[in-house]
Amino acid sequence: MTTSILDKEYTKATNVKTEIEEKQRAKAAERKARNAEWQPVYFTAATTPAGRPELSAQGRVALDNLHKGNWHLDMPQEFGAF
Numbered sequence: 001m002t003t004s005i006l007d008k009e010y011t012k013a014t015n016v017k018t019e020i021e022e023k024q025r026a027k028a029a030e031r032k033a034r035n036a037e038w039q040p041v042y043f044t045a046a047t048t049p050a051g052r053p054e055l056s057a058q059g060r061v062a063l064d065n066l067h068k069g070n071w072h073l074d075m076p077q078e079f080g081a082f
Helices: 002-006 010-033 057-067
Strands: none
Touching: 002 010
């Protein structure tokens, strides 16, 4: 999607964005059917009441490691969209 935006292919970028959003909705419906709640790995929730993301303890560790040049991130057990 980013490449499409940079290449000014806005229709393609919109289509990719829509596809991602549809996958997110499908995954949310699947979780609802299983009565499971999705919890972000690196954030406490999507946003705080102020509209800002808040890092979880694991998110703070990951960010600290990234600042130290350690680019390894553990794969989450469940994805929001894929």
